[in-house]
Amino acid sequence: MFIDLLSWEFLLFSAFAIILVASSTGPVRTVGFLGANIAFIFALLGPIGLASTLFFSGLGWGLTRVHLTASRWAAILSATLLVLVFIYMLDYEFLGLFLPDAARLSFLQTVGLSFLLFRILHVMIDARSGVIDRIDPAVYPNYLLAFSTFMMGPIQRYQDFRDQWADRTQAIEMTYEAHLDAGLRILWGLVKVYVIGTFIFRFALQPNTDVLALSLGEFWLQLVAFYFFLYMNFSGYCDVVIGIGSLMGIRPPENFNNPYFAQNIADFWLRQHRSLTLWLTDYVFNPVYKKALSSSSFASLPLAAGIIAAMLTMLVSGLWHGTTIGFLIFGLVHGTWLAIYRIWDHVLVARLGKKRLRKIRASWPGRVVGMAITLHAAAFAFLFFQLDTPSVVALLKGLL
Amino acid sequence: MWSALFPNRSVRMTMKILVAAGLVGILFVFSATEVDFVYTGF
Known part of the structure; x- marks a missing residue:
C-alpha cells in the first residue's frame, strides 16, 4: 500500500517510533505507540488488512477473557474457536473440501495473522496456567500489534515485552557503543536482505519450477540457493527488527544461530x-x-x-x-x-x-x-x- | 569479535563507525533493489 517492509519509508517510520517511545512516558507513550502501530498496519496492509487485524486481535482479547474465567471445557472451546476463525480468515486451501466458494471470504486473508495467532494463544494459555500473573490492558494491544515484529516475528513472549516496556529489564546497555552496535546490526541485516539475499535469489528455486525437468546438478544448486536465500531474507529481517527493538527499548528474542x-x-x-x-x-x-x-x-x-x-x-x-x-x-x-x-x-x-x-x-x-x-x-x-x-x-x- | 580485534575502545568505535559508513554506501548502491519477503507467515 503506502509502505514496504525494510523500505526507506519503513526505516523513517522506525526512527519516528524510536524517538516517540524513548522520549515519552505513561499514557502518552502507550497511546502514541499504539497509534503508530495501527498507522503502520494501515500503511502496510490497507483498510481491509487493518480491519481484519483489529477484528482478530479484538476476538483474541475477548476469547482470552472467556478462557481465563470459564470452565476447562469452555476454555478449550474458546481456544479452538480462535483457531477455526484463523483458518477461515486465512482461507486455507483445504476449506474448498468443506465449504462452497460463496461461503469463503478470501478478502479477509491478510499477512501477519499467523504471528498474531501464536501471540494470542501464548497469552491465553500462560495466563490461565498462572505463568502470566496479569494481562495489563495498557501493554497487551501494543504487544499484539508492535510494528517491528508484527509481520515476521520473532515471536516475543508477553512477559519479556511487558518487562522491557515497563523498564524492569533493559533491552540494551545504556552506552554509545551498544547503540552503535544496534545501528550496525540494522545495516548488516539490510545488506543481508538487499545485497546478499537478492544475489543468491538469482540461482534459487522459483515457485513455478518444473522440478522433474531439472538435472540433478540444477536441482541441487536451486535447492541449496533457496535455503541460503531464505536464511538471508529472514535472518536479515530479524537483524533489522532486533536492532530497531533494541533502540526502542523492546528488543525481540534472537531467532537464528547459524x-x-x-x-x-x-x-x-x-x-x-x-x-x-x-x-x-x-x-x-x-x-x-x-x-x-x-x-x-x-x-x-x-x-x-x-x-x-x-x-x-x-x-x-x-x-x-x-x-x-x-x-x-x-x-x-x-x-x-x-x-x-x-x-x-x-x-x-x-x-x-x-x-x-x-x-x-x-x-x-x-x-x-x-x-x-x-x-x-x-x-x-x-x-x-x-x-x-x-x-x-x-x-x-x-x-x- | 570486535573486542578481540580492537581492544582499545576509541579505535573500536572508530572502526565501527567506518564499517557503518561502508554499509550505508553499499546499501545506497543497492537502494533500487526490490525484495520479496517469503516468510510473512502465510
Missing part, C-alpha cells in the same frame, strides 16, 4: 526460527508428549511417544507456515526427518553406547557429515515451502 552449522535436524530447529520452535515445543510438543506418556498405550514407549509428538508438532508448524498443500508436506517432511533422526539416534546409542557416540559426533568428520546431511535434509523440505500448488501437484503426480 542454522547451516546444525548437526542434526533437532539442532537445526533450535537454530532456525528459534522463537517459533520454542513456541511449538511449549504449546504443542510438550503437552502431546506428556499426554502420550501418561496413556497406558505409550507409557512404556517413550520413543514412539516422542515421534508422534514430533510429527504432530511439525504438522502444526507446516500448516502455520502456509495455507497450501505444499506447507502441509513441508511439515510432514520435517516430521519424518525428526522421526528418522530419533530412531537412528536410538539405534546408535544401543549399538555404540552414549559415550562412544558422543565422541564420534564431536570429531571433525562426524561434525562435517552431520552438518552436510542436516543442511541437505532441511533444503529438501524447503522445496515444498517454495513451490506453488500446481508445481507441487505436478511433482507428486510425476513421482507417483
Whole structure:
C-alpha cells in the first residue's frame, strides 16, 4: 500500500517510533505507540488488512477473557474457536473440501495473522496456567500489534515485552557503543536482505519450477540457493527488527544461530526460527508428549511417544507456515526427518553406547557429515515451502 | 569479535563507525533493489 517492509519509508517510520517511545512516558507513550502501530498496519496492509487485524486481535482479547474465567471445557472451546476463525480468515486451501466458494471470504486473508495467532494463544494459555500473573490492558494491544515484529516475528513472549516496556529489564546497555552496535546490526541485516539475499535469489528455486525437468546438478544448486536465500531474507529481517527493538527499548528474542552449522535436524530447529520452535515445543510438543506418556498405550514407549509428538508438532508448524498443500508436506517432511533422526539416534546409542557416540559426533568428520546431511535434509523440505500448488501437484503426480 | 580485534575502545568505535559508513554506501548502491519477503507467515 503506502509502505514496504525494510523500505526507506519503513526505516523513517522506525526512527519516528524510536524517538516517540524513548522520549515519552505513561499514557502518552502507550497511546502514541499504539497509534503508530495501527498507522503502520494501515500503511502496510490497507483498510481491509487493518480491519481484519483489529477484528482478530479484538476476538483474541475477548476469547482470552472467556478462557481465563470459564470452565476447562469452555476454555478449550474458546481456544479452538480462535483457531477455526484463523483458518477461515486465512482461507486455507483445504476449506474448498468443506465449504462452497460463496461461503469463503478470501478478502479477509491478510499477512501477519499467523504471528498474531501464536501471540494470542501464548497469552491465553500462560495466563490461565498462572505463568502470566496479569494481562495489563495498557501493554497487551501494543504487544499484539508492535510494528517491528508484527509481520515476521520473532515471536516475543508477553512477559519479556511487558518487562522491557515497563523498564524492569533493559533491552540494551545504556552506552554509545551498544547503540552503535544496534545501528550496525540494522545495516548488516539490510545488506543481508538487499545485497546478499537478492544475489543468491538469482540461482534459487522459483515457485513455478518444473522440478522433474531439472538435472540433478540444477536441482541441487536451486535447492541449496533457496535455503541460503531464505536464511538471508529472514535472518536479515530479524537483524533489522532486533536492532530497531533494541533502540526502542523492546528488543525481540534472537531467532537464528547459524542454522547451516546444525548437526542434526533437532539442532537445526533450535537454530532456525528459534522463537517459533520454542513456541511449538511449549504449546504443542510438550503437552502431546506428556499426554502420550501418561496413556497406558505409550507409557512404556517413550520413543514412539516422542515421534508422534514430533510429527504432530511439525504438522502444526507446516500448516502455520502456509495455507497450501505444499506447507502441509513441508511439515510432514520435517516430521519424518525428526522421526528418522530419533530412531537412528536410538539405534546408535544401543549399538555404540552414549559415550562412544558422543565422541564420534564431536570429531571433525562426524561434525562435517552431520552438518552436510542436516543442511541437505532441511533444503529438501524447503522445496515444498517454495513451490506453488500446481508445481507441487505436478511433482507428486510425476513421482507417483 | 570486535573486542578481540580492537581492544582499545576509541579505535573500536572508530572502526565501527567506518564499517557503518561502508554499509550505508553499499546499501545506497543497492537502494533500487526490490525484495520479496517469503516468510510473512502465510
